[in-house]
Amino acid sequence: MASVTLEGTSKKFGDFIAVRNMNLAIKDAEFVAILGPSGCGKSTTMNMIAGIEDVSAGTIRFDGTDVTNVPMKKRGVGFVFQNYAIFTHLSVRKNLAFGLEVRGEEQAEIDRRVGEMAEFMELSHRIDAPSVSLSVNELQKLAIGRSAIVEPSIFLLDEPLSNLDSAFRERMRSDLRQLQRSLNQTMIYVTHDQIEAMGLADRIAVMDHATLQQFDTPENIYSRPENTFVAGFIGAPSMNLVRVRIAERGGAMFADLAGREADAVALDERLARQARASGAAALTFGFRPEHLRISDQPGNGSLAAQVVLVELVGRRKHVHFSTGQTGFVGSFDRGVSLRPGEAAHVSIDLRKSHLFDPETGLRLRLGEED
Amino acid sequence: MAEIQILGVSKAYGGVPALDNVSLTLNDGSFTSIFGPPGAGKSVLLRLLLGLETVDAGQILIDGVDVTRALPSERNLGMVFQNLALFPQLTAYENIAFPLRRRNVDQTEIDRRIETLAGILNIGHILSKKPAALSGGERQRVAIGRALVRDAGAYLMDEPIAALDARLRDDMRLELKRLQSELGKTFVYVTHDCDEAMAVADQLAILNEGRFEQVGRPEDVYGDPAMLAVAELVGAPRISVLPAFGDNDGMKFALGRLAGAKVKGECLMALRPEAVQLKPGGKGPCSALVTDIERLGAFSIVTAGRDGTQVRAITDGDSPLRLGAEVEITVDPDGMLLFDAATGARHA
Amino acid sequence: MTDTTLPAPMPVEEQATGKLAQSRRSLAVRLLIPAQVLLVFIVAFPLIMQIFISLTWWTPLDGDPWYLAWMSWNWFDNYTYLMQDDGLWGSVGRTLLFVAVAVPIEFFLGLTLAALFYEGVLGRPVLYSLILMPMMIVPAVAGYIFFLIFQQTGPLNSALSVLWPGMLDVNWLNDTTRAFVAVVIADVWQWTPLMFLILFAGLMSVPEDQMRAATILGANWRQRFFRIALPRIKTVIAIAIGLRVIECFKIFDMLFVMTGGGPGVATESLSLFLYKRTFQDLEWSYVASIGITVLVALSVLTAVLMARVKKKDAR
The missing domain is CATH 2.40.50.140 (Nucleic acid-binding proteins)
Structure with a gap:
């Protein structure tokens, strides 16, 4: 069993607050990603879990046992550094064997496990090579293998895939998933790449400016973001967050983009209820680029707009629209034919859209189903 | 203004070929992406273009002038490096001004150019800070500013936005594209991210194992690959x-x-x-x-x-x-x- | 974001071969010629002069100027003599013994200090400066300080008799063995700080992340030190020991002041031996031949070592 719990954990460097009052309950054998932009405090949080940094306030527990003051050496976690920290003066074999050797394991046992791990990591053919001769991709596998071989129940990885090229990252993502499942460990993974987080994690802890924003499954983070930060951080291109004026006309609720009646989106029942309940005159309307369709007729959630820019990004087209003073982005299949300067009718899937409070950034909801 | 022509260039290290008889024309004012897997030879090509290393065979012409043996300072090229290489002890302003000061450019001219660039790159508010106090995205923009302030004929970029998170990368991509069309200069952009390569370029060149597998418009390279290798390299998720x-x-x-x-x-x-x-x-x-x-x-x-x-x-x-x-x-x-x-x- | 780049084979920068580069090179050569001429004059001329003299019987006692030394030409008689000179070989042997005793002691003491500072057991900057101080004292002055300390009626004996009452005042500097020990102690005191400095700098260059990785894998300080830190500073250790061996071999001023080579020749190093032959006995041509022999021997040794280092690098 290896659950990890942070209670009120904070870290200050002088006056600078790196991590503010983290409360995080990670379950045994769960794969958790800590996601956030650079400088948000995610690496510091992980360093505190590993014991590399000490805690300024609060506690850290492994399986209920308080480890806040336990030194790094005794925490029994596995740690993969961003730059791998391979023992460059040792061979691949010696690197893998290190954790077992310092524990005083029998040589025969060490050889057996090193051989197994080398196979698992597909490094058998390089096992006696000096570690400096490995490519970046091989180094990453070696770093993981070196930590995994001592079978820690908690495995920490600090942006392990950030040095790799995008083609290899795809492969490593599935390898990591397999590894975690087969070793049944609690894995905590720091990254700024939301694709990685979404693809690997059972739950994602989103951080910004030293604070935890939301800790939830990838599906919920994507479709029910707590606030505008999470909404905007997950998803590429990021969610359109447009300031709208709420108006009631003819019994229906409308969201006027940039306060213009001409650029109004008719709200569906769910959003209309939320808008009425909030009583606010202005809200932030959030809709994802992939939830836009080009339609012929106006209807609920539709809008007339002009195409400003078309970007071909891989298998998708990112289309930048403008209505009067507001701009937003849509993401479509390559087949869509839109040219800059054209007029288009865009319909927004309102079932997947949200309203946010413009001051606090919090998402509006009435009850659990929202 | 700079049309760059690479003619039959080869380069080997210790007998191992890194580039094998490669040719490419980069039209004046075009945005060319060079995309390939690691080890394909992209960085080698950039270094040869810059003049940091010499070719084993072939020629490099800038605006029709043979610069194959010319020193880097004679080629009038700007460069944004992958690791930024900002001077940590200078402010953002001084970092950008550095290339101009070395050429004894007049202070008023320096101010003017930096002001224009700061507007385009949206870094006006951080010019007085040192790199350590800047976020990754801000540092990137300062590095780009330093390359652009030189008013070179063409600009080379080696994975300039690789280290940024997704949203910032999306923004910077658009910004670079806009910058390029505003400045009208030739941009050479090296990346290992195929989506990025396709999004920014007028011309996409696929470099694999020291050879150009295909060169053309991004939509043509993606939709109409000439070789299996190109189809496998370009496109995420993998084909x-x-x-x-x-x-x-x-x-x-x-x-x-x-x-x-x-x-x-x-x-x-x-x-x-x-x-x-x-x-x-x-x-x-x-x-x-x-x-x-x-x-x-x-x-x-x-x-x-x-x-x-x-x-x-x-x-x-x-x-x-x-x-x-x-x-x-x-x-x-x-x-x-x-x-x-x-x-x-x-x-x- | 940390910019620790991963080790990846980087091609060596090549030199430009264009016309421009060539003209720059010839300019460089032309600018260097005055310095080269000066160097030749300072180095080559005395060397040739020394070789010349070593092949003769000449001493200033003859009354003739040195360029007339050819009159007492003796080919290699000096060289054959030096092969059998017990005085010379005795001093060489004593010097080697001195190096073999003093340098390892300095190394282990220096390494211990460096390790203590590195692990954070010792840390105060004040302590750091104190440790470095002995190195900054002029060796001759240090020699004199120790001369006074090791006096029969000196402070060392007073301190010792407090700890071991009943021990009679020890005679340090007039006993052959104890004088050697005293001199080793003096050298160790003065030069351990240098070892410490070099080794500590070496330890600081060990990447912190690797040490952290080792700790997280469960290594204690001893395992970290011997498996990670020490192997990584092999080159630094070689440099430190090499430096000290060369310097120690030449030891002169400290000995001159402390014992003058005595008692008898118990602490006469090679440098002291040469000094006496040159300035007391005025046997200049003999000393010249010894000098040339040492030069040849060291050159051969260096060439062999360099060849081994080059072979290691090529791997």
């Missing part, structure tokens, strides 16, 4: 490649039969994930079991297969498919690319 046999009934392969055979006989069939449709149910001429699902919010990557043969497909983010489910596979003919099994050349 699925399967041996197949085409006859009057369609394309036959390990998982069944797909309609429409543009080519008869043995070949390699490559399927773009976005063209592969999976429907629940095991009937139909082509079917398999779901072996992996990666849910990435906006979309999901579903792998389906049988007995070791696998096909990747893109489905909705909230696709109801489950592991082990039986699915029927159909493929949009536009996303089916057929290649010669022996040479890797494209059939249709």
